[in-house]
Amino acid sequence: MNEKIKTICIKYLMYDADIEELEILENWLKKSKNKQLFANYLKINYAMDININPFDTEKSINDFLESIRNEQRNSKKLRLMRVFRYAAAAIVIGIFATAYFFNDDLFGKSNEDIPKITNQDIILPGTDRATLTLEDGSQIVLQKGKSIQTDNANSNGETLIYEARSSITDEIVYHDLNIPRGGQYYVELSDGTKVWLNSETHLKYPTSFIKGKSREVQLVYGEAYFEVSPSTEHNGSKFKVHSPSQEVEVYGTEFNIKAYKDESVTYTTLVGGKVGVNVNGVKQNLVPSQQLSYDTGTEQVKVSVVDVYSEISWKDGIFSFEDKSLQDIMKVLSRWYDMEVVFENEKIKNEEFFGLLRKDQKIEKIIATIKEYGIIKDYEFKDKILMIK
Structure with a gap:
């Protein structure tokens, strides 16, 4: 996946892509090999948000159909084509997101049994x-x-x-x-x-x-x-x-x-x-x-x-990690959530993780998602200390 497509993907995920960019993405997705690349990219970079905020494919399709009806009533054929292409791109993305983020074979169970922080020192986002x-x-x-x-x-x-x-x-x-x-x-x-x-x-x-x-x-x-x-x-x-x-x-x-x-x-x-x-x-x-x-x-x-976006996204409410070790990621999270992180398994400190994290997410869900990737075996929260096993 080239840098231009990566940039458009990120802008789409941040609701910032314009019509022309979505047209580029749609045309690129016409090749089957690109669909696989795109799905893998979503899986790696957007798993955390999609686990918490599932993509509503049915709603996207309904919105798309309503857009067509409105455009037909207004008889603006040129705009209709552009709305169609935008909505089609959104539906394609929705289908792939749903297929890849709710497939039990890939992720196992969803975050239904996330351990709660039961002590008095509740860990909250900054x-x-x-x-x-x-x-x-x-x-x-x-x-x-x-x-x-x-x-x-x-x-x-x-x-x-x-x-x-x-x-x-x-x-x-x-x-x-x-x-x-x-x-x-x-x-x-x-x-x-x-x-x-x-x-x-x-x-x-x-x-x-x-x-x-x-x-x-x-x-x-x-x-x-x-x-x-x-x-x-x-x-x-x-x-x-x-x-x-x-x-x-x-x-x-x-x-x-x-x-x-x-x-x-x-x-x-x-x-x-x-x-x-x-x-x-x-x-x-x-x-x-x-x-x-x-x-x-x-x-x-x-x-x-x-990648400038990965370096500065923190100021816009997003942590973007690319080619970062688990130890470096935990440093960032420990500052934002005001907690201490202890690695009981030193060997996993250098494991790399790719992803976008919203800064308002609960830390329990973030760590549970990382666990689902198999990077860590287990973890425990105690008195504002996260112990990674």
Whole structure:
């Protein structure tokens, strides 16, 4: 399956494919070998969602027929053909999804007997929450349902927005935003730069920037997605992101930095535009879809082309795992669900798993599905600890 078809498949699964893309998918599915590839891809990449939210084939067919009736009444033949092709593609996908995700020979029993977490420490998906530390050291807890306002910022509980203003002095006032395990947050800086912060992340930044000087922030640790307001809108002022092992110079762009305390490798992924990454005095420019990884232990720098969607989907409520080991996947899940993961069987840490996970799913169902693939033999939840056997 080529990258273009993979991209269309992902967009279809995320309800984001347009008519032209679905036409491409439909034509590609006309070959029997492609149908098998497509079904296998669905099985691998969408099993978790489909187990929880079964595809309603009958409803899709009824919707399709209703679309035809409406178009016939309106006598718009051209649109009818396009609706027909869209609906046909949806029905084909529905048939394959149903056949492959509810076949007992492939999956055994469905998740009917998923073990419940019976102790007092219930493991829940993460939510929008953070702690804001002001310049005087005082702290404000940000969370859903709680609005706050400071001198030049306000929060509705889910976002933190700073007013657009320029300092008239040379003194910079800093705020710190700490995202705990089981949290995420969105902040818009005073220059209009947008930042999405993942679980267990600490960002330090000025409450306003000095006109004519570089705009600089510090990703102390964690993961953040930046959509930077371009320098052309700020009298040429550059934007820089400092992290423990590198400096990223930005030219008005979108990129992701992953620099966790418990991981030796820092990853910088460019989505669009251009950035320069400075590591140990050596600068490397990146182009879109490139990722620079820096291993602090070996001091090795590597630039490679990656699947950008898999790297940044976390900010849109999706975990996309491709070529990831079970150990790496569990690190991500442990941060989001604020739990500890213990491998009783060390041999399975490097087993690879492919899949898309919605971040609002219950952890019990996710682990039960992984078990159905035969990657793990058994598991147990106890006091916010997941023991994998």
